[in-house]
Every structure is written in structure tokens, then in C-alpha cells.
Amino acid sequence: xxxxxxxxxxxxxxxxxxxxxxxxxxxxxxxxxxxxxxxxxxxxxxxxxxxxxxxxxxxxxxxxxxxxxxxxxxxxxxxxxxxxxxxxxxxxxxxxxxxxxxxxxxxxxxxxxxxxxxxxxxxxxxxxxxxxxxxxxxxxxxxxxxxxxxxxxxxxxxxxxxxxxxxxxxxxxxxxxxxxxxxxxxxxxxxxxxxxxxxxxxxxxxxxxxxxxxxxxxxxxxxxxxxxxxxxxxxxxxxxxxxxxxxxxxxxxxxxxxxxxxxxxxxxxxxxxxxxxxxxxxxxxxxxxxxxxxxxxxxxxxxxxxxxxxxxxxxxxxxxxxxxxxxxxxxxxxxxxxxxxxxxxxxxxxxxxxxxxxxxxxxxxxx
Amino acid sequence: xxxxxxxxxxxxxxxxxxxxxxxxxxxxxxxxxxxxxxxxxxxxxxxxxxxxxxxxxxxxxxxxxxxxxxxxxxxxxxxxxxxxxxxxxxxxxxxxxxxxxxxxxxxxxxxxxxxxxxxxxxxxxxxxxxxxxx
Numbered sequence: 001x002x003x004x005x006x007x008x009x010x011x012x013x014x015x016x017x018x019x020x021x022x023x024x025x026x027x028x029x030x031x032x033x034x035x036x037x038x039x040x041x042x043x044x045x046x047x048x049x050x051x052x053x054x055x056x057x058x059x060x061x062x063x064x065x066x067x068x069x070x071x072x073x074x075x076x077x078x079x080x081x082x083x084x085x086x087x088x089x090x091x092x093x094x095x096x097x098x099x100x101x102x103x104x105x106x107x108x109x110x111x112x113x114x115x116x117x118x119x120x121x122x123x124x125x126x127x128x129x130x131x132x133x134x135x136x137x138x139x140x141x142x143x144x145x146x147x148x149x150x151x152x153x154x155x156x157x158x159x160x161x162x163x164x165x166x167x168x169x170x171x172x173x174x175x176x177x178x179x180x181x182x183x184x185x186x187x188x189x190x191x192x193x194x195x196x197x198x199x200x201x202x203x204x205x206x207x208x209x210x211x212x213x214x215x216x217x218x219x220x221x222x223x224x225x226x227x228x229x230x231x232x233x234x235x236x237x238x239x240x241x242x243x244x245x246x247x248x249x250x251x252x253x254x255x256x257x258x259x260x261x262x263x264x265x266x267x268x269x270x271x272x273x274x275x276x277x278x279x280x281x282x283x284x285x286x287x288x289x290x291x292x293x294x295x296x297x298x299x300x301x302x303x304x305x306x307x308x309x310x311x312x313x314x315x316x317x318x319x320x321x322x323x324x325x326x327x328x329x330x331x332x333x334x335x336x337x338x339x340x341x342x343x344x345x346x347x348x349x350x351x352x353x354x355x356x357x358x359x360x361x362x363x364x365x366x367x
Numbered sequence: 368x369x370x371x372x373x374x375x376x377x378x379x380x381x382x383x384x385x386x387x388x389x390x391x392x393x394x395x396x397x398x399x400x401x402x403x404x405x406x407x408x409x410x411x412x413x414x415x416x417x418x419x420x421x422x423x424x425x426x427x428x429x430x431x432x433x434x435x436x437x438x439x440x441x442x443x444x445x446x447x448x449x450x451x452x453x454x455x456x457x458x459x460x461x462x463x464x465x466x467x468x469x470x471x472x473x474x475x476x477x478x479x480x481x482x483x484x485x486x487x488x489x490x491x492x493x494x495x496x497x498x499x500x501x
């Protein structure tokens with residue numbers, strides 16, 4: 001009367017570890033996006049995500065029976081969906097047709113998201129393996145695609161989760177638990193699936209080595225800066241002249257016309273008469289114009305320049321639209337701290353203000 | 368022995384240099400017709416209040432440099448630390464002719480709204496040079 005159900009291993013260990021690490025890296029990249037201070041964590045999550053996808057692509061050819069792409073049931077989707085809500089509904093031990101599609105779509109979208117992420121990192125931030133290989137403009141538009149496809153992918157993941165819950169309910173089995181234990185309970189005989197412990201050890205140890213090499217700066221260095229920008233041109237006269245009263249703001253922060261105006265109005269430089277000699281002006285102005293924002297030496301240079309209307313030549317960096325947008329969420333209590341003192345005191349929060357690179361991860365808010 | 372001699376010589380040399388900048392400037396100011404300079408008048412000018420025409424706010428030398436020249440000052444606007452002005456705590460002060468001229472120009476203009484005259488600059492020089500807390 002009673003057919004004996006027994007537990008069989010369907011998902012090998014590497015497939016399960018892959019699945020949950022992919023979930024973890026997706027959540028981590030979602031949590032670390034949007035706030036530039038956590039860009040290095042976001043980038044790490046992205047590398048992990050990409051590495052996992054590549055692993056899964058390989059595993060789809062060399063893994064165990066149910067992990068192999070050739071055993072996916074994509075083509076049976078029609079019959080599967082037609083009978084889904086009838087008593088004739090089909091049960092699959094491995095990936096059902098909807099799940100098979102989910103794997104391929106998520107792999108494909110994931111690769112696109114990872115690739116556009118790498119391109120954004122290389123174009124907009126000038127970091128990563130593609131640093132500086134594409135323009136700021138292209139990096140910026142790929143950033144939009146990176147965001148949009150990630151949202152689309154989130155939608156697909158939502159459908160995937162609903163499918164898993166629906167299938168679990170229809171067949172009265174716990175598919176989420178199976179993805180942890182690897183086991184499914186069945187009456188039919190199944191192929192014996194090996195555990196693949198060695199591959200799992202390889203996966204986990206790669207993760208540990210990867211994390212250690214990526215994050216070791218936090219443990220080994222005080223004031224660690226995850227991204228160190230390109231070394232920008234410096235000029236001793238510029239340094240000396242500006243630092244008499246304030247930080248030597250790098251000329252890349254304002255367009256050439258702003259610097260021309262600064263020197264034209266040097267007798268009323270923020271209520272001070274600079275009394276610069278013509279020789280000094282010539283040297284300082286040449287340095288400023290040669291490295292002004294139009295030369296897009298950094299992301300900030302490019303974005304500052306883009307946000308200033310052509311008919312304006314602001315003297316204050318803190319009046320530039322991009323600056324204002326980037327700083328609008330900072331509480332007034334922070335601006336009033338004695339160590340901050342005034343808005344032009346960039347180095348109160350930016351560790352690389354003196355270098356002029358203003359890297360995303362080189363900033364912190366004072367307590 | 369030789370090192371000691373070098374140190375002594377360089378000390379003499381640097382102190383004479385330091386004296387010479389003030390002397391040179393005072394000679395220059397005398398040439399414009401000023402006869403005597405007074406540290407006391409310099410002290411009075413140091414804390415005199417000037418109302419800025421544009422902002423309506425009071426400006427004094429002490430706004431940035433504080434009343435005690437042996438201490439560090441602070442740029443009123445940017446908060447940049449300004450090294451002490453008194454040679455007694457900062458021997459580098461008043462040893463560079465170009466710098467001394469430049470800062471007299473810039474800071475008189477900011478504080479008084481005009482450049483200082485020879486009398487005022489001479490008085491201030493003596494006041495700074497001899498400042499020891501009083």
C-alpha cells in the first residue's frame with residue numbers, strides 16, 4: 001500500500017555552495033550600492049559574483065548529473081506549464097523547465113551586470129582591470145545599464161523565488177531545504193550523485209584567499225584607502241601659494257575659465273588681496289589651466305565640469321552643482337564640528353583631498 | 368670642535384640676519400620721513416578695532432593672530448593654523464624680507480581696509496620683535 005520514500009542526493013555540494021554564495025554576493029552588492037563610501041565592498045561583491053558565475057558555467061559542463069546544462073529541461077516548458085495546475089502535473093527531480101530557464105536567464109543577466117559593472121568601474125572610476133580603457137561618458141552610460149539590468153535581474157529573481165515556493169506547495173516538498181541539504185525525497189530510483197568535496201574545498205578556499213587579498217589593507221594599514229587614484233600633476237608654487245591660507249585645491253576641480261577669473265580677481269580673493277606678482281600669476285595660471293577640469297583627470301573633474309553651465313565661472317568649488325548634490329545629505333551638525341569648520345575644508349572628510357583625487361572610498365564622516 | 372664652531376657661527380649669522388630684516392625695513396621706513404618708532408604704538412594698533420566697510424564686522428590683527436603673539440593663530444575663514452608671530456617662540460619670523468613685506472601688505476589691507484603707512488609698519492615691527500608676553 002505504502003510506497004516507501006527515500007532521500008536521495010540531487011544537488012551536489014559545489015552547486016549548493018555556489019547557489020547560496022551567489023545569493024549572498026547579490027545581497028551584498030545590493031546593500032553596498034548607492035553610497036560611494038562602500039564602493040570597494042560593492043566591487044568585491046561584484047568580483048565574487050562574476051567568479052561564481054564563471055564557476056557555474058564550467059560546472060554546467062563538468063559537474064554532476066543534475067548540475068549539467070545538457071540535463072536541463074528548458075524545452076519541456078510548454079507541457080510543464082500546461083499541466084501545472086492539473087493532476088497530471090510533471091515532477092522533476094532536477095531542474096524543472098521553469099527552474100532551468102531561471103538558471104540560464106540569471107546566469108546571462110548576471111554576466112551582463114558584472115561586465116557593465118567592470119566597465120563602469122574602469123570608465124567612471126578609473127579602477128579595476130579596465131581602468132581608463134573607456135571614456136567617462138561611456139562609463140557613465142554603462143553605469144545606467146548596470147543599474148537597470150540589475151533591477152531587471154531582481155525581478156527575475158522574484159519570479160524564481162515565487163516559482164520555488166509555488167512548486168514546493170504543489171508537490172508538497174521543500175525545495176529551499178533541498179538546496180541546503182542537497183536531498184530530495186522520492187519513490188523512484190535516482191542516479192547516485194557524488195558529493196564533490198574537493199571542488200567545494202577549492203571554492204571555499206578561493207573565497208577565503210580572495211577576501212584576504214582584497215581586504216587585507218583594512219587590517220594592516222591605519223587610514224587604509226581601498227582605491228588610490230592616479231597621481232595628479234603638482235606644482236610647488238601652486239602648493240606654496242594656496243597653502244598659505246587653505247588647502248591647495250587641485251586645479252582639476254574647476255574649469256579653466258574659473259581659474260582665469262580667480263587670477264583676474266586676485267585683488268579680491270575672498271576678501272583678501274593676494275598681491276601676486278605678474279611672474280607668479282603667469283606660472284600659477286599656466287599650471288591651473290593645463291590641469292583644469294576640462295582635462296578630466298579624475299571623475300570629480302569630469303562631473304564638476306559637466307555640472308557647471310558654460311556661461312558660469314564659479315570661484316567656489318562648493319557652489320558647483322555636482323558638489324552641492326553630493327553633499328546635500330550631510331547633516332549641519334557635521335559642518336559645525338570644529339575640525340570641519342567650513343565647507344572648503346575638504347580634508348576634514350576626504351583622506352585624499354591634498355592629492356585632489358577624491359576617491360569614493362577615501363572619505364569618512366567625522367564623529 | 369669644528370661642528371661646534373659651525374653651530375656658533377651659524378647662530379651668529381642667523382641672528383644677524385634676523386636683525387637685519389627688521390633693520391633694513393626700519394631704514395627704509397625712516398627714508399620716507401618717519402623719525403621714531405614705538406613698540407607701544409604698535410601694541411595699540413595690534414588690538415585696535417576696524418569696522419570693515421563691506422561686512423560691517425570688526426576686524427583686528429588679533430582676529431587671526433590672537434593677542435598673545437607667542438601662540439598659534441587661526442585663519443578666521445579657513446581655520447588654517449598660523450604659526451606664532453613672536454620671534455621669541457618662532458625664530459623664523461621677521462627673517463625673510465619678501466615674506467614680511469608681502470604679509471604686511473595683504474594683512475593691513477584686510478584688517479584696516481588699506482595698506483599700512485611707514486609709521487604703522489615700523490611700530491608693528493618693533494612690537495612683534497620685542498614681544499615677550501606683555
